[in-house]
Amino acid sequence: MDTPKEKSGWSDRELEASIDAYLKMLDRELNGQTFKKSIENQLLRDGPLSKRSASSVEYRMQNISAVLEQMSLPRISGYMPAKNIGAGVAQRIRKVLASKVMPSAGEFAPTSDQRTLISRASNLQKKGLKVEPLGNPNPQQVSTTTTSYVRDPKIRAWVAELAKGVCEGCGQKAPFEVDGLPFLEVHHVKHLAQQGSDSITNAVALCPNCHRRCHLASDKEAFTLSLYGKVSRLVAE
Structure with missing residues (x-):
């Protein structure tokens, strides 16, 4: 969406220049470095955005913030997400962002390491996820001494937040805390090894006992099936 005074559409070159400038500022903010939005705005208008006003450039930055928030990615705190952003914009x-390297992406990137996954999901949960993550229907497989799957910490954080510290299997409170949060293990009802998806419709937050029950108990199949009746978001795969 453009401001009322500028009805001409933004070119691909203008849009990419705006996103490049935004990501440069975001990298500085995430690394504790200072910058001035007004200076970056002026630099853009002195260069590739010479036909745009200061307010138009500001609003474009708010558009970018809105899209990043929708994608559960970090955004610049000084650019509040624009409301009612057009689907086309x-x-x-999103298309331009897909070709860019996001600053500090490692903090939010999927991982196959269990400890790293827990740490990243805890950080995401503390910050708060405003948009339901899309998940990955075909998680990447990596080979180590054992086979692990690259899992998205946003899925773990979202499911843990929905559970509110209560096991979705037995209804009991989490037995302890990790990183200041109630600890529940996020379990894929259809295992990833069985080509289950890494998504909130295939994941539940369980206490360690219920999690082990899903894997080891004599009634593991019956107990697993009972989860579909207890957790309404689950979809059988």
């Missing part, structure tokens, strides 16, 4: 921004 959002799609174009």
Whole structure:
């Protein structure tokens, strides 16, 4: 969406220049470095955005913030997400972002390491996820001494937040805390090894006892099936 005074559509070159400037500022913010939005705005208008006003550039940055928030990615705190962003604009921004390297992506990136997954999900849960993560229907497989799957910490954080510290299998409170949060293990009802998806419709937050029950108990199949009746978001795969 453009401001009322500028009805001409933004070119791909203008949009990419805006996103490049935004990501440069985001990298500085995430690394504790200072910058001035007004200076970056002026630099853009002195260069590739010479036909745009200061307010138009500001609003474009708010568009970018809105898309990043929708994608559960970090955004610049000084650019509040624009409201009612057009679907066409959002799609174009997503397309450009897909070709960029996100600053500090490692903090939010999927991982096959269990300890790293727990740490990243805890950080995400503390920050708060505003948009339900899309998940990955075909998680990447990596080979180590054993076979692990690259899992998205946003899925773990979202499911843990929905559980509110209560096991979705037995209804009991989490037995302890990790990183200041109630600890529940996120279990894929259809195992990833069975080509289950890494998504909130295939994941539940369980206490360690219920988690082990799903894997080891004599009634593990019956108990697993009972989860579909207890947790309404689950979809059988």
